[in-house]
Amino acid sequence: MAAGAPAGALLGLLGLLVGSFLNVVIHRLPRMMERQWARECAELQGHDSEAAEEKAYNLLVPRSACPHCGHTIRWHENIPVLSYALLRGRCSQCGHGIGIRYPLVELTTGALFAWVGWQWGLGVTALAWCGFAAALLALAGIDWDTTLLPDDITLPLLWAGLVLSAAGLMSVPLTDAVWGAVAGYLSLWLIYWVFKLLTGKEGMGHGDFKLFAALGAWFGWQALVPIILMASVLGAVVGIGIKLVGRLREGGYVPFGPFLALGGITAMLFGPRAILAAVGL
Known part of the structure; x- marks a missing residue:
């Protein structure tokens, strides 16, 4: 598709979804690194069993949840930007505030992707x-x-x-x-x-x-x-x-x-x- 508004709109929508995933990456990747370092230290100390018993934690598992009450985020509560607006920036279960950075990352990613589509269309x-x-x-x-x-x-x-x-x-x-x-x-x-x-x-x-x-x-x-x-x-x-x-x-x-x-x-x-x-x- 040639560069311009249609390509920008498509990539902008993709950017909103990618932005939602980036929020997961920003939150979880450092913790994944810390767990990896802990496992390596445990192995060096001969505590392999402790590392083996650790629950799976990566960019996909477990499902996203409220850090305050543990409420599992449902699919309709995880729609980029829209869910944040409908929930008024609060957890549907406990009412605790959700950081403004989440929709900002989604909007920024969407805007950058839209600009890329406008400039280069759809392609490699x-x-x-x-x-x-x-x-x-x-x-x-x-x-x-x-x-x-x-x-x-x-x-x-x-x-x-x-x-x-x-x-x-x-x-x-x-x-x-x-x-x-x-x-x-x-x-x-x-x-x-x-x-x-x-x-x-x-x-x-x-x-x-x-x-x-x-x-x-x-x-x-x-x-x-x-x-x-x-x-x-x-x-x-x-x-x-x-x-x-x-x-x-x-x-x-x-x-x-x-x-x-x-x-x-x-x-x-x-x-x-x-x-x-x-x-x-």
């Missing part, structure tokens, strides 16, 4: 950019909550950019994509070590290196400066705002991954050059 390239947007939204949410950027998302995102470039499905030549991945990783790796040597503290996590490498693979090495500039400006503004209202978390840090993700989404929407033009460079 459009689906690739939908996957790109979904991955960045999931990473932003997870990192904001937990300061984790899971390899389960960052590494496939990196490889997808390289493979799509090699297949000729992206406008970025493979050479630029490869050097973008290399430069993205090494640039933040060097900043990390310089900061650590000067202060004795860790200024960012290794997941940030991998995420920036993935963005380099998707946009090429030329886009790294605009993306990191956008991420730094957004991070500084939000960090100052949080500090002013006294809501900095323990340790006084703000995770950088969400702002890298926003920089990547901005580059997708407007192009890296537009970011530089916006700041007068």
Whole structure:
């Protein structure tokens, strides 16, 4: 289907459904990682039986439930955006409030998917950019909550950019994509070590290196400066705002991954050059 309103509408509806699933990913994937670490520790200590008795917990099992009363979410209570509005943002069983982030993630995913459909229609390239947007939204949410950027998302995102470039499905030549991945990783790796040597503290996590490498693979090495500039400006503004209202978390840090993700989404929407033009460079 050609680019335009019909494709945008179809992908927008798909985006609402994907956004609902992203809420599950944001909530469950860090807990799945913690359980995996616990199992590995138990195995090293010779407690295999404890790990074997653990109930199944993944992105599909168990069914979603209210964290306050345990009420299992019925299908009609899980319709993206609509159910939240009909329930007035509250659990149908206990009346406890449901976070506004759930419909916001669904709406944002739907809007990004609709934009992709408008730009590229329905095809492999459009689906690739939908996957790109979904991955960045999931990473932003997870990192904001937990300061984790899971390899389960960052590494496939990196490889997808390289493979799509090699297949000729992206406008970025493979050479630029490869050097973008290399430069993205090494640039933040060097900043990390310089900061650590000067202060004795860790200024960012290794997941940030991998995420920036993935963005380099998707946009090429030329886009790294605009993306990191956008991420730094957004991070500084939000960090100052949080500090002013006294809501900095323990340790006084703000995770950088969400702002890298926003920089990547901005580059997708407007192009890296537009970011530089916006700041007068």
